[in-house]
Amino acid sequence: MNTASPTATPIKKSLPIAGQAPPVLDIDAELRAFEAEERARLGLDPTEQWVEEMANLTFTKSERSKITMLIGGLTLAHDYLVSGGLKSCGYDVVALDAPDYDSLRVGKEFGNRAQCNPTYFTVGNLVKVLIHLRDKKGLSTEEIIDRYVFLTAGACGPCRFGMYTTEYRKALRDAGFDGFRVMLFQQQGGLSQATGEASGLEMNPAFFINMLKGLVAGDIINGLGYRIRPYEVVPGATDEVIEQAKRICYDALLNKRSILAALMQTKRLFSQIQVDRTQPKPRTAIIGEFWAMTTEGDGNYRLQRFIEHEGAESDIQFVTAWLLYNIWEVAYDTQERKLLRQHDTAKLGMAGSNEYTALTRKLSLWAADKGLRTAFHVFAYAGGFYDYHLPEMDEIAEIAAPYYDNNLRGGEGHMEVGKLILNVVHNKASMTLSVKPFGCMPSSSVSDGVQSLITERYPGTIYCAVETSGDGAVNFQSRVQMYLFKAKKVAEAEFEKALSDHGLAVEQVRAFLNKNPRFANALHKPPRTTGSTPADLINEVAEYIKLSTAERTRLKAERAWQGASDWLRAAVTGAPTSAERTMKLGREFAAELAEIARDHGPELARKAAQKGLDQAMATVTNLPLAKQVQSFLGQNKLGQSKLRRAG
Numbered sequence: 308m309n310t311a312s313p314t315a316t317p318i319k320k321s322l323p324i325a326g327q328a329p330p331v332l333d334i335d336a337e338l339r340a341f342e343a344e345e346r347a348r349l350g351l352d353p354t355e356q357w358v359e360e361m362a363n364l365t366f367t368k369s370e371r372s373k374i375t376m377l378i379g380g381l382t383l384a385h386d387y388l389v390s391g392g393l394k395s396c397g398y399d400v401v402a403l404d405a406p407d408y409d410s411l412r413v414g415k416e417f418g419n420r421a422q423c424n425p426t427y428f429t430v431g432n433l434v435k436v437l438i439h440l441r442d443k444k445g446l447s448t449e450e451i452i453d454r455y456v457f458l459t460a461g462a463c464g465p466c467r468f469g470m471y472t473t474e475y476r477k478a479l480r481d482a483g484f485d486g487f488r489v490m491l492f493q494q495q496g497g498l499s500q501a502t503g504e505a506s507g508l509e510m511n512p513a514f515f516i517n518m519l520k521g522l523v524a525g526d527i528i529n530g531l532g533y534r535i536r537p538y539e540v541v542p543g544a545t546d547e548v549i550e551q552a553k554r555i556c557y558d559a560l561l562n563k564r565s566i567l568a569a570l571m572q573t574k575r576l577f578s579q580i581q582v583d584r585t586q587p588k589p590r591t592a593i594i595g596e597f598w599a600m601t602t603e604g605d606g607n608y609r610l611q612r613f614i615e616h617e618g619a620e621s622d623i624q625f626v627t628a629w630l631l632y633n634i635w636e637v638a639y640d641t642q643e644r645k646l647l648r649q650h651d652t653a654k655l656g657m658a659g660s661n662e663y664t665a666l667t668r669k670l671s672l673w674a675a676d677k678g679l680r681t682a683f684h685v686f687a688y689a690g691g692f693y694d695y696h697l698p699e700m701d702e703i704a705e706i707a708a709p710y711y712d713n714n715l716r717g718g719e720g721h722m723e724v725g726k727l728i729l730n731v732v733h734n735k736a737s738m739t740l741s742v743k744p745f746g747c748m749p750s751s752s753v754s755d756g757v758q759s760l761i762t763e764r765y766p767g768t769i770y771c772a773v774e775t776s777g778d779g780a781v782n783f784q785s786r787v788q789m790y791l792f793k794a795k796k797v798a799e800a801e802f803e804k805a806l807s808d809h810g811l812a813v814e815q816v817r818a819f820l821n822k823n824p825r826f827a828n829a830l831h832k833p834p835r836t837t838g839s840t841p842a843d844l845i846n847e848v849a850e851y852i853k854l855s856t857a858e859r860t861r862l863k864a865e866r867a868w869q870g871a872s873d874w875l876r877a878a879v880t881g882a883p884t885s886a887e888r889t890m891k892l893g894r895e896f897a898a899e900l901a902e903i904a905r906d907h908g909p910e911l912a913r914k915a916a917q918k919g920l921d922q923a924m925a926t927v928t929n930l931p932l933a934k935q936v937q938s939f940l941g942q943n944k945l946g947q948s949k950l951r952r953a954g
């Protein structure tokens with residue numbers, strides 16, 4: 308609000324009063340005096356505005372050698388591997404532990420009221436570590452502020468995620484760490500406000516590539532862990548291998564060795580874990596708010612482990628899928644706003660752009676999507692995480708759109724809805740569990756509102772929505788148990804049906820697996836035919852038990868033929884397959900190119916032709932050979948006539 312006093316030159320006015328000599332009354336002065344009086348009474352006098360001095364703090368290049376960067380917020384594997392990748396870029400990095408109940412307590416003590424619990428857990432986790440450094444390790448507050456920074460992701464909303472960094476600063480100040488530097492990936496280096504010196508945090512390609520390697524490798528290790536652990540024969544064997552795998556990949560990242568070679572090494576370790584997949588267990592797809600479904604600590608009451616403990620398999624979401632969703636968001640928004648080239652001054656707005664900007668941005672996002680998918684699959688293959696299909700973002704958006712607008716963001720946006728529908732329609736899991744923090748604005752509206760409609764439209768869906776608040780573990784877990792009971796019954800029925808469909812007894816399957824260790828290997832992934840892995844395995848091995856080699860070969864050929872004709876039919880009839888989407892994308896790009904060509908083609912062609920001609924002339928004229936030929940022809944008439952004849 309503008310609180311400055313009026314400063315315009317006063318205009319004097321006189322009002323005559325009957326029977327008196329007209330007094331001189333300065334109305335403007337009277338009004339100013341009245342306004343000043345009222346301002347003082349209401350406390351509206353100009354005051355100095357408060358400035359957040361902890362915003363945009365960074366460290367300088369000269370400070371870099373003494374700075375320790377703290378990171379955290381994802382799974383233990385991700386944080387650890389990313390710290391290795393960033394260390395190889397020359398930073399001293401420490402990954403924080405998963406937030407626990409102490410983090411929540413500290414977060415609530417120093418944070419604002421009415422935040423969602425990821426804020427309390429993550430903010431509290433940082434403050435807790437700093438308090439530990441001060442009170443247990445004996446560092447002074449000044450030393451901590453001087454030597455440590457926290458690196459995190461920021462956002463501009465639309466939910467409370469947009470306020471995380473403000474919350475960090477508020478809690479740090481109240482906990483006595485005023486001036487502690489919370490840095491965002493988005494800051495992208497720049498200059499130190501205090502000294503004007505270049506920032507010590509250089510977010511160059513090496514920085515992001517190393518981070519990405521850590522994230523994707525973390526996905527693969529987690530994926531293998533959740534796939535294998537529920538079926539391990541020796542309890543704890545998978546966790547032991549996961550620890551070794553993390554160390555191997557960490558060392559590779561730290562010492563700039565091949566991460567793919569490291570993953571191949573870990574593949575051997577995982578493959579040695581003994582598993583028994585002949586016991587029915589439901590597959591539980593975990594979806595929901597990103598942090599709540601990702602964290603492995605008390606923030607979701609260690610949900611993934613709880614599910615395993617209850618005799619089920621956790622099907623987790625990956626950070627790679629989240630990155631793909633982020634790419635999709637930008638591509639979608641670019642398409643929506645591509646014509647707003649005048650007033651759209653937002654960060655990713657189109658103001659000032661030209662007619663090629665939207666097209667080139669979409670092309671680069673398309674390339675980023677494909678590049679990330681390829682990297683994931685290469686890492687997955689190297690690590691032995693076979694047959695995993697990353698979600699198709701366009702497909703999810705398309706499916707969810709009738710129920711949840713694609714423009715609504717925050718949390719997982721429409722993905723939660725799309726994933727539930729796909730899980731049900733394609734029988735991807737026995738049950739879908741959506742976890743979100745208590746009071747989460749976007750995710751609660753999805754699970755409490757929209758998903759009720761989905762479960763009604765798709766009967767038979769086992770969908771469990773649970774909220775985490777940090778202080779209601781018993782309620783949370785008993786609700787999950789209730790739904791898991793139903794899912795277990797479904798998994799048992801699938802298992803029995805698979806056996807009876809093929810006329811098999813479970814002992815026959817076990818005997819076959821003993822003789823054919825390839826199918827009993829921890830890395831083996833049977834093709835998905837039901838919502839649970841053991842039933843999938845029976846459907847896969849039944850053919851080998853019941854059919855001869857010739858019969859199996861014929862069956863495979865029939866399936867291949869069927870698959871090819873299905874693909875062809877889908878592509879021709881325009882079903883929502885990836886072929887169709889690729890063609891749609893191609894059509895879109897072609898239409899835009901045609902539009903640009905129509906508007907600017909003739910002029911561009913003329914300019915390009917002229918430029919090409921000029922360049923060609925300049926190049927040819929400057930060629931030493933051309934000069935020699937010219938001088939030769941100039942000197943040798945015979946040569947000229949021969950050339951003319953040859954021409």
Ligand code: SF4
Pocket residue numbers: 423424425466467468469596597598717718719744746747748749750
């Ligand atoms: S998505 Fe929900 S839990 Fe996550 S930051 Fe936003 S409001 Fe909080």
